Amino acid sequence: MAYGLDGFAHAAEALVGAAIGAVGFALVYAGAGAWIVERLTDQPSVRVAAELYLPWAALSPVVSVAGYVLDGVFIGATRTRELMTSMIVSFAIFVGASWPLLALYGNHGLWAAMLLFMAACGATLARHLPELVRALGGRGAQRATGAGTIAGG
Numbered sequence: 001m002a003y004g005l006d007g008f009a010h011a012a013e014a015l016v017g018a019a020i021g022a023v024g025f026a027l028v029y030a031g032a033g034a035w036i037v038e039r040l041t042d043q044p045s046v047r048v049a050a051e052l053y054l055p056w057a058a059l060s061p062v063v064s065v066a067g068y069v070l071d072g073v074f075i076g077a078t079r080t081r082e083l084m085t086s087m088i089v090s091f092a093i094f095v096g097a098s099w100p101l102l103a104l105y106g107n108h109g110l111w112a113a114m115l116l117f118m119a120a121c122g123a124t125l126a127r128h129l130p131e132l133v134r135a136l137g138g139r140g141a142q143r144a145t146g147a148g149t150i151a152g153g
Contacts, residue, residue, distance in 0.1 A: 014069075015069055022062050027058075033051070037050040037054070056114075064115075065122075066123075070125035073125075073129075073132070074132070089124050097113040
């Protein structure tokens with residue numbers, strides 16, 4: 001039983017670590033983004049262009065973390081149908097948003113559409129999560145706790 005429950009603890013640690021890491025990356029990009037850009041290029045025009053979009057880069061990890069974590073959950077559960085449908089919906093949202101946003105706001109609009117795509121990835125996968133928990137959670141919870149056995153009641 002301890003090994004089974006320890007597996008749940010490791011999974012929770014990974015999820016919390018991903019969220020904390022996303023905030024950490026966002027803070028690094030926000031606080032040291034210009035310094036990082038200066039290390040990557042000595043071209044003044046590239047630095048100016050890159051620094052213009054740093055706020056989008058800083059928002060990206062926070063907006064994207066749920067999608068990346070849930071992608072890992074669904075891959076681990078071999079639930080590719082849910083992944084496929086979520087990505088199709090997310091891509092449709094990106095395409096639908098990118099044309100008007102790009103036309104109105106240029107590259108800022110493209111960044112906004114990309115963040116909408118990443119948020120949609122997380123939201124559409126989260127929509128499938130209760131079904132996944134019902135499908136897999138009952139069996140895993142019974143094994144981990146001994147429920148349904150003579151010892152577990």
